[in-house]
Amino acid sequence: MIELIASGLVLASMYGLVAVGISLTWSSVGMLNLAQGFVFTFGGYVAFLFAQYMAKNFSIRDGVLLSLGVVLLGMIGSAIAGLIVGGLAFLPLHDRVNFPVRGLIATLAISIMGTQIFMLIFGPQSKPLPQIFGIKRLKIGEFSIAYGQVGTIVVATVVLLIVTLWMRRSRRGLQMRAMMMNPLGANMVGVSVRTTGMIALAISGALAGLASVLLGQIFFVSPTSGVQPLIVGLIISLAGGLGSMPGTVLAAVLLGFAEAVTARYTEQSFVPFVQFALVIAILTFKPRGLGGVLEDVRE
Amino acid sequence: MREVSSGYGTMRVIHGLNFTIDPGERIGLVGLNGHGKTTLISTIVGMTGWQDGSIEFMGQQIGGRRSHGVGRNTPKIVRSGIAIAPQGDAIFPGLTVEENLASGAYTEGAWKTRKQRRDAILEVFPPLRTRLKQSAGTLSGGERRMVSVGRALMADAKLYLVDEPSLGLAPKISIGLVDALCKIDLGDGAMLIAEQNLPLLSGRCDRILGMHAGELKEDVGEAFGDIPPAAEM
Amino acid sequence: MSKYEVGRRRLIPRWPVRTSSLFHRVRVPGTKRSLLRFEGRYNPKTLQRELILRDKKPLFWMVGLFALAAIPIAVGQQLVFSIFGSICFFAAINVLWTLIIGTAGLQSYASLATVGVGAYAATYLSITYGIPWPIMLIAGTLFGALMGFIISVPARRLDGLYYALLTIGISEFLRSYITQSESLGGQFNGALFGADRIVSEEAMQTSSGQTISYLVSFFVLLISLAIFRLVSGGRIGILLRTAQSSKEDESFAAAIGIDFQRARLFVFLISSAALGFVGAFYATNQGGASLSLFSLDQMLLLLAMIVIGGLGKAEGAVVGTVIVVFLNQWFTSWGPWRIVLVGFLMLASVLYTRNGLFGLRQQLIEIRERRKALSRATRTTRYGAFLPEQGPEISDKGVIAEREFERAIRDQLRDWITPEIIEEHRLSPLGQHSDHLERILNYFRKQPISNKYVVYCESAFQAYRVVALSGIPGVPPRLVDDKTYSNLDEAYHAVFLRRINDLKSQH
Structure with a gap:
């Protein structure tokens, strides 16, 4: 039972990280970032390069410092990738006509190029990341959970909490929420749409980078490893209501548990079925998603 | 402000204006609908399609020839010390009244003292006091306008631009609003109020400028006689 | 149509003819259309008979399609055949997809998946029940329509990007379904082969077999172009174009009685069926279906x-x-x-053009027009007497002169307004006045009736109020304020003061 909950929560935290990033970008910048898969993979490769460098030059293959470095560099790398996406797709386009559709296409173009460039540099093979939480298992009574699972859940929860609090309390967070509501009005109270948008892209990039490093524990990093998280993240942010943090997290938990339960009691191949049925059910009853308030407000 | 012209696209709305606003001055800008009051305010903060001529603010050039990137420099101009309460309600409907007001305090200093500033504004607009935690989208028109104007006042700006504070409001409420605006102690800050109703401003401002067809008429003077301000057209 | 400057005319191709049947037009049998829009006329200068081509587009289409059909047959190499075959196949899909995204305005990214459904269904039926290729084509069409119906259900409730996401999800979901399904070739990584072919595998080795196979692909492209033309150029296309660009347009279309949702779904179903047909054709041409039909990369390439x-x-x-x-x-x-180059081209076209290669011409024309207008606007100095937005539009010099005259009068009158004049009017609103006051009052009298202040008698000799006339027959005057005056003279004076104040705030 505990194992089930643990695996559900692990999936939920991964999905939540990616989906919150997508949702954040959409709501503050007004652009659906389909290059999030590229951002995800970028962070993974930066972390991999770091680990490789440490192993080669200092023969460090595990330890707290290395884990910390891998996580941090993954996040920084992905944040930089987020800024690259912003520089290519957001800055030149944001005040042009038909920005949402053109931005979407531009991010798609970036993701096409990104995948191929990774292929050129790293080749099609998967690259492993070091096990940042060790390989031991935590025993609770008769059940046992891998440290990796516990670590993933804890780190994801803490980071999401920090981001939520930051959005609620700080000046930048207030500005970002103001920009979500009324970009023109925000412009008039001194919020630069360009700067704030880039910050939002960097933050959502960092979230994706964290997810990438955490997911890299299980699936390794490959040029196309961003596709699956991107799709699932998109679907979750859609079901959660684009722009709503609580809605997105709730949807991530729902879908994560749905996947864990389905995979345990039936076959793995039923997972997409169940997830889709769930999302379509949610969208049938709430076309704006679970927490969808923003769109109505923006009108 | 010297020889300033501006407009949108092929339209030239403002025709070579010249005027100065001195520190601590309260200026009314009067003119009928569509004669360029709002455009003048947009020009100052760089939100028009193009502009020509020079706008100087505290010794710094903020205008100049520009023809693209509408609003791209606005945040920079605003942060250099110009607060603006735009026409209509450009409030943030999903945020609470408190957060709306706080978002006006965009400079470092103003952000730190935002509690005191907020209290000062609540003195001026008492109806907002009970609604601090309420979402701004649920307010009435007059309250929204108070939030919008209050947000501009939250900044420690040197120039406050208030566009049509009475637009769409009942005469009683708009008189109250303008009275409040004119009572506030600005320190050495100046204020420019654009308005359609001359009687609403007369006697309350230091100077009233008339605006007609994109040109400025210096000092209209006071309104004659004791008549109440007209209702909205 | 854009405006052309004097002296620069569009080149219109013309041929002098000597036949007597100048105005005879060759029409496509059964329709009123002619293939190329030739028009006969007498040249106004030379009075010679000539044919002119009004619309060059059909000519380009014919030349282009002919080249597409002829080049590979003329070259005759297998590589060229396969490249042009893919061009026809993908172009057919893209044309139908354009129908969905452009004409119907539905952001569906499941078009390639619909093709895949058609292909897999046709292949599966052919392998299991041994049906020949003509029935495979029909089955593919039916399955495409079914798929279209299924994904069109959420289109009514979701809009824009939400729907786009859902369709991307659907195709990804179908892909993972096929990799895990045993009957659809999951064990061979989704490759399902062994269907009936139009051109058998042995014949494909010969050059005539390749030619036939290519011509069939070309024919499929022609069919999809014909569907595009019929749907987009027909009544339903016009209906949909009304509701295309924005939410307001949709409301407008609904308000004038266009059921654009139904029209959209109809277009969606037609193109989905056609996409299924293209899929079935793929199956009969390749002898099966492969997973690349569902892959995200392939979809992105199509996009x-x-x-x-x-x-x-x-x-x-x-x-x-x-x-x-x-x-x-x-x-x-x-x-x-x-592929990086393709991505780069895509990025460049989305960053620098508004609508790809074929939007460039319009965009250049607009840039030129805007430059001209802008430089004209910055140079303008006249028109100070107008509302700013009217300025450049008034072409009648009489109107301009009249407005400037009015303005001069107002300037003069404003100088005459003094407290003494106001006082004089207050003491006796009616009767003989001084020269200046009389002129001011005359100016007020000849003002237009709309928004003119007048006295309204609430009850005679007791209560009078100031109202403003609407100027529109049937629309009552509106109250200006809530003040009442007890006698007529006070009310007259209030009206006078209002008019004075308005005059002062005008320029």
């Missing part, structure tokens, strides 16, 4: 073709396809770089 060519136009879809497929299959030695 790149549409975006590079220009969204919403059939010619954009075809030319974009030619460019991308050629890059992708001719320069295979470049490895992944060619």
